[in-house]
Amino acid sequence: MKGIKMFLNKACIIAGLIFLLTSCNQNKDYRISEPVNQNQALQDLYINDINECKFFTAQLSVSKNRDSLEFYFLKARNSFKKVEPILSFHDINNYNFLNAPNILKVEEEDLTDIKINNPQSFQTLEELIFTDQLDVESIHKTSNIIASRLELLSKNSDLSYYQPYHILWMVRKQILRTATTGVTGFDSPVLENSLDDAVTAFAKTEQILSLYSSKFKELPLENRWHTHFQKAKTFLQSTDFNHFNRYEFITNHIDPILKLWTATAKDWKVDFPMELAIKNEATSLFSNETLSLEYFAKTTQLSSNDRQVALGKQLFNDSNLSSTKSISCATCHIEQLAFTDGISKPIGLTRNSPTLTYSAYQQGFFYDKRAGSLEGQIVSVINNSNEFHSDLKSFTKAIETDSSYVNQFKTAYNVTINQQTVRKAIADYVRSLNEWDSKWDKNIRGEQNDLTASEINGFNLFNGKAKCATCHFAPVFNGTVPPDYMDTEMEHLGVPESPVVSNGRIDPDLGRYDVFKTENRKHFFKTPTIRNIELTAPYMHNGVYQTLEEVVDFYNRGGGYGIGIIDQEYQTLPTEPLNLSQEEMDDIINFMKTLTDARFID
Template sequence: MNSYLTKNIRKGVYVFINLFALSIISCNEVKKKEETIEITLGEQIEKKYTHELIKCQAYTDSLSKSTSRENFAKYYLKSRAIFKQMEPIMAFHDAENYKFLNAPNILKVEEEDATNIKILSPKSFQVLEETIYADSLEVTTIKNTAELIRNRLKLIEKNTKLSYFKNHHFLWLLRDAVLRVSQTGITGFDSPVLEQSLEEATIVYKSLKEYLDFAKTKFKNKALYTNWVNEINATLKSLESVKFNEFDRYNFIKNHTHKQLDLFNKTVEDWSVEFPFTLALNNNAPSLFSGKTFNPKYYSDAKNIGYSKKVVALGRDLFNDKGLSKDGSMSCATCHVKEKAFTDGMVKPKGQLRNSPTLTYASLQQNFFYDNRAGSLEGQIVAVVKNDSEFHTNLETLQKVVEENSNYKVRFDSIYEGEVTDYTVRNAIAEYIRSLNKFNSKFDLNITGKENSLTTNEINGFNLFMGKAKCATCHFAPVFNGTVPTLYKDTEMELLGVPAKNDTINALVDADLGRYYFYKTEERKHFFKTPTIRNIELTAPYMHNGVYTTLEEVIDFYNRGGGAGIGIDLELQTLPPDPLGLTDEEQKNLIHFLKTLTDKS
């Protein structure tokens, strides 16, 4: 064989061998890719979640077919435990179904507009808990509720796909679960009768431990994963063998929740995660009680240009300018005095129906006014401008007054590129109000470890607030208003049965019908928004009508069971009517805590 032919045969063999090798490598890569697809984090979680959904269906099915209180209780506890195992996934991935299944046993009213109002009776685990453990057994209600829950779980199972999960989804759900436990899970919010919140928090953390095991390979820093495991084990230990009323919630949040937020931020860095957007909480929030925790833009108009010192300074001047009112006698500061935490110390301002609420932390909610009728701070200002007892003018005049002020005109030219409109005027004032979220109270500085000055009585007061006194089931930490964690979208309204006068013998409900005036929905009579209680030491008198002048009177009202406890019979009262049973010392400790929420500035 000549050398030319030999050379080409060898060349062909080499090419064949190389092609064969490449095909093997390619097949191996495809195989590896297929194996990777088979064990993605999302699918691992989906497998666990689906199994739990099926198991929960089985227990609720058994519950719906039971006839005795013993079996009702048995299958309720089993199904509820599985529901809590699923909670981190369902609450994140399927928030509306989670809200449906975990809803309080209170009539739900949805008011989209005057032509679309829905009155819904809840069918949830909380309904089961309250009916199964009630003095008289409502068998039909229990069976129907259990059957509806089972059907809803079946529907969720059929429509669950978690393969879309990316690293940032996993980290978001991890953080949400941690915060949910600290803000509602340990307060009795969704276990009002049995108060098995600590046991349920244990179930949640055990579930999180499993999810973290699924994600173990994602940690570049293996010590970080170990730190997570150790921290969850320590958290579980802190939750075990402690009675509901004796649990130290202050140290739980300080030493566990905040440590887990720190681990979360370190994991974000370790995994090189970039979040696609920011919701109510900043993605790098260092703690629950920090000025860097919340994202105020989440609650503001899409046109909002954002926070800056220049905008805030302009807004502050407009806020204090009486020239914006028709007769030059009133500014925003007339009813919202800085030294009184932006209230006015009056029962009701002249000509007004209700007490002036604080503007501190007001921006961290979706709705405004006691009846929730405005959807933004900018929108709320419109009502003030047009109100006959306040500015008594209109938006066109407001704009003209500002335009004709040379000082304002120069500043608007600089900040809003020459646009003096009614919106930019309102936006500047709103931005000033958004700057009033200081998170620098004595309590904030202590729970974040910057100070160590809280007294035992103050800490006991916080633990009562978050536990036995049930305050935190309506006033959610850290803002202590009615905006429900962890989505922070819905601002709750409550029917407390507030009396017209400070009278516990012949009490009559206050005549103000609250939310009812907005859509004339009968089931919304006497409903009012749950406001923040931060700076409450400075904001007397209290309640929407200013009926109580001291914190002692407020605590006494709640301790008696609200309106029901002083003889006001309102069918839809959302506050549990049973007395709290707080001792005199416990009531004093609650007030000690409340006073630690006063901002330093």
């Protein structure tokens, strides 16, 4: 699978702060320079790698025969992976441009500002070159555009202001990218060259860290970095893409490096000015201490306590707050079903009720992403004539008339009831529905050791041959793209209106199209989490599939294309079947069932 990229112009507050910390127009508060030899060495390394990449890319623009094109592409791609650790941190917009999937890029700012662009990236080149029919003109055009972009980068990049925390963030970002997208084939869809790419990027990351060796107070700590990098690179080179043990890679290499990273931050006495999507104290990829809820809530002052969560839960379950006094949030989101309702579509509504567990880790809410926050989603539900059939003012007034609620709000929030605190209370409860204590989480953190061979193989297939993880990204396994988590992707899978295996007809729901009327956004829907998926049947936005076996079979056949839906040109799944065996499909399902939170297991 390959998700569609939505590069939004208005990034969230914290994403904007990330940009301020890493852009050329850095605020002076953060521009206290490192000793010139270190940051100058980093600058020289970066520019040299960019120029090498530019040279090989420029050769593509004059090459005409297949052998030459393939040769120079592999050289250029390898050079780009050397550039990646610094570029992806320093200039995320240019990195995303150069590494974009070969699918239309759509920017929907509002109804008057919609941009649709064809990608001109290394992934574009990969698909143009490694194909049966060469389009040399398009290859040359794309190569020239990439080379020109690299030329601008070589002339306009300034790393002189970087602080030690920049370097540590940069190093960690590359480590996490490798674990979450790098080894999945996310940005090497044809060649599946991900493992070699990871070796190159890891080698460059180690080189970057070595430039700042004087920061280490403890020499053994620096030596441990070298040992871990060497072991990780050896492991990456030990097998091919389809047989690579990603579970072992995370448990034996990625998580130990994250622990080493936090130890290094202490050794360097780094004072981080803020937290990014990944918390500065994170020591595991799969933990409730990994991702920052503040980041996703777009605030640096998110806080909630047990009283606030309990109040939000009471509001969530209170049917007296609807106009008919018969519907609550829990009507469609039943706790025992991982906050779904077990039916294809609630009465009066057009889409399946998704799980609310882990829903806090998204950039966009509802299947069509029409709401930008949990609070916004709550208001929309209150206003919906087929749900609460109310408005926030009336909803709040109903709460104000209950003396028990008045006292609870005063105790929990130390404020009187108002529209903002009502929304926040319910949102705080929903943000608490992230347990991180499934069988999977406990095993990968080393707290227990009872995963079966089938479950581990299912994870490796999910992240490899089956290509599930190119849309459902670890650790949340939703469409929010790591390691920056700035966008939650949408897909056009070709979901049918009925569960057929041939002669399928596309479900009539137009999805994202209904928000901005963008023609090539018809039938696009947000990629949800698969955590607790064992409990959340039926599946897909229309609830068309009753079992996980049906879902996996749909993907194995090639999605909509594979069941005869061939009139939808913007489908985002490959046209070819996955060719998974029955045993492999069973293994994937067994893995997904390990993602059930402990609270739901008897």
